Amino acid sequence: MTPAASPSPRQPVHTHLVEGFGAVTVTPVDPAADAGLIHGWVTQERARFWGMGEASLELVREIYEDVDRRTTHHAFIVALDGVPAGLFQTYECEADRVSECYDVQPGDVGMHLLIGPGEGAPRPGFSAALMTGFLSFVFSDPAARRLVAEPDARNTKAIARLERSGFTLGPEVVLPEVDLPEIYLPAKPARLTFLSAPQSPAGSR
Numbered sequence: 001m002t003p004a005a006s007p008s009p010r011q012p013v014h015t016h017l018v019e020g021f022g023a024v025t026v027t028p029v030d031p032a033a034d035a036g037l038i039h040g041w042v043t044q045e046r047a048r049f050w051g052m053g054e055a056s057l058e059l060v061r062e063i064y065e066d067v068d069r070r071t072t073h074h075a076f077i078v079a080l081d082g083v084p085a086g087l088f089q090t091y092e093c094e095a096d097r098v099s100e101c102y103d104v105q106p107g108d109v110g111m112h113l114l115i116g117p118g119e120g121a122p123r124p125g126f127s128a129a130l131m132t133g134f135l136s137f138v139f140s141d142p143a144a145r146r147l148v149a150e151p152d153a154r155n156t157k158a159i160a161r162l163e164r165s166g167f168t169l170g171p172e173v174v175l176p177e178v179d180l181p182e183i184y185l186p187a188k189p190a191r192l193t194f195l196s197a198p199q200s201p202a203g204s205r
Helices: 031-042 045-050 057-069 126-138 156-164
Strands: 014-018 022-028 073-080 083-092 108-115 146-149 168-175 178-180 183-185 188-196
Touching: 014 126, 022 126, 031 045, 031 057, 031 083, 057 073, 073 126, 083 126, 108 126, 126 156, 156 188
Parallel strands: 108 146
Antiparallel strands: 014 022, 022 073, 073 083, 083 108, 146 188, 168 188, 178 183
């Protein structure tokens, strides 16, 4: 039996109030404290496109320890009123394999998202509320000009969710295989999607 992890000492780096839902918080993943939670999410059938269905708890922890060491890739637990509800990741597009599939522009920020399984009856708009909170975090950085997501081309639910959030569909591509000592990623058919940062009102700074 795996010992229970200690509560994460990490604090939210962003909070966004979503009317009708509550406070969405964004907290950097703590690999030691959050590996069990993440493992429980990524190994479910509903998360098959995340590509970690057979991963052990130890492997999940090692993967997020690797992410935690990087300066170009970041992982976050998104919570609603303190209850963990999703795993979101961002990355610098020029430092990722997606850069081989399109013309990266200054200010492009890559994104992966996994909505966790909700408890109780489904709440209409739940995923949209989490997305709203996370987008407010990403675009609070003035250097972020555009979000780029590359869900599996077969993941029609994720693609539809991104469209509902305002993303524009781009081309279908094949993300190349990555085979490094610290990580292996198989080639993946993906659908590029794009969302530009909200425009500031004229004359504002």
